[in-house]
Amino acid sequence: MIRVLIADDEAMIRAGVRSVLSTDPDIEVVAEAADGHEAVELVRRHRPAVAVLDIRMPGTNGIEAAAEIRRTVPETGVVMLTTFGEDDYILQALGGGAAGFLIKSGEPEELIAGIRAVAGGAAYLSPKVAARVVAHLSATDAGTLAGRRAAARERVGALTARERDVLAFLGSGLSNGQIARRLHLVEGTVKAHVSSILARLGVDNRAAAAVVAHEAGIVAPAQPPLDR
Structure with missing residues (x-):
């Protein structure tokens, strides 16, 4: 069983992610958080295999939460949820140790594949995310x-x-x-x-x-x- 934490400040997004994950009998959502600080505390308490974090959250954002999770609970893999236009945040999250990146508007199957990959110790970049990162890097200094x-x-x-x-x-x-x-x-x-x-x-x-x-x-x- 792959134990997962979901963190997003929008309750509807959390419900949608939970609904998608409920279709896979090998995945169990063990906790939900509305901000990064709560996510870190719940990861310490539940020790999930994967933490799914929204990048933009009030207070402690997803990037800061990811770095703290990787520092204090390194056995928990981190998957970041992003939207188009957040390329700078993706680059920061890469540096913070996040192992997976998914677009919120992506296919449900991609979410499950990403969580399974990260739980298995792999990296998972949504093809759209990888393309955005490469394109963004090409436009910078x-x-x-x-x-x-x-x-x-x-x-x-x-x-x-x-x-x-x-x-x-x-x-x-x-x-x-x-x-x-x-x-x-x-x-x-x-x-x-x-x-x-x-x-x-x-x-x-x-x-x-x-x-x-x-x-x-x-x-x-x-x-x-x-x-x-």
């Missing part, structure tokens, strides 16, 4: 889209061939176990590759590595999970 893609390819060029294979599947949202089965490796070997990839790319988490993968254009095509 960080450089043009072509420049960022070139920089990403250069960073990926420092990886071994096997690490590039792992990064491609990581960018598609697969867990270590799923990547191991795709590449016919032991899961512990994949875990070691992921640690090396993060270090070589100079990023702190899998979601940030996934952004680099998207920029470099090496994300593996979506495939049916091997464990279904």
